[in-house]
Amino acid sequence: MRRIVLMSGVSLDGYIEGPDREIDWHVVDDELHRHFNELIAGMGGILSGRVTHQLMADYWPTADQDPANSGTVAEFAAIWREKPKIVYSRTLERAEWNTTVEHEVDPDRVAALKAEPGGDLVLSGAELAREFLRLGLVDEFRIYVHPVLIGRGKPLFPAGDLRMGLRLTETHRFGNGVVLLRYELSEPAN
Structure with a gap:
């Protein structure tokens, strides 16, 4: 059975973006980009x-057409275009680039997705992650902690009533100082 993997970059103080949606503080070099390419290429x-x-x-549909982008960046553009995508939105009616639009998170539909053959499913976006967590649909966390404090912005995990026991399954330090923390659930959410 496929798993839902919440994957996100965060500042050391837990933010996924700054107060003006900026993510320019993300430290993504060739080593980290290569890691993301390999990981996403294997996802379903x-x-x-x-x-x-x-x-x-x-950005990504045409990123490999820019001569300034080569190597891992151009490689990711091709991976992103070809990868099946589901966007959850109450306002979008359609989306391009191998994308299906769902208007709400339906646990039965997510269960059916997980039962399909293929690789795990990567989950991104703070609001969507919050809903998947609330419904108990996240199986694994891959959190990439960037070596920066930004002080304020949008937190990955906002204050709330959700409590989950986690088991650390992997850590990895990249040369640029980013640290991967990989967790699985050790007890159900409550």
């Missing part, structure tokens, strides 16, 4: 919220 699909999907769709 990408699940994202509208904002995250539109940010990706504004």
Whole structure:
């Protein structure tokens, strides 16, 4: 059975973006990009919220056509275009680039997706992650902690009533100081 993997970059103080949606503090070098390329290439699909999907769709479909982008960046553009994607949005009616639009998170439909053959499904976007967590649909966390404090912005995990026991399954330090923390659930959410 496929798993839902919440994957996100965060500042050391837990933010996924600054107060003006800036992510220029993300430290992505060739080593980390190569890691992302290998990881996403093996995934069965990408699940994202509208904002995250539109940010990706504004850049990645043609990123490999820019002569300034080569190597791992150009490689990721091809991976992203071909990967099946589901965008969860109440406002979008359609999306391009191998993308299906879902208007709500339906646990039965997610269970059916997980039962399909293929690789795990990567989940991104703070609002969508919050809904998947609330519904107990996340199986694994891959959190990439960037070596920066930004002080304020949008947290990956906002304050709330959700409590989950986690088991650390992997850590990896990249040369640029980013640290991967990989967790699986050790007890159900409550």
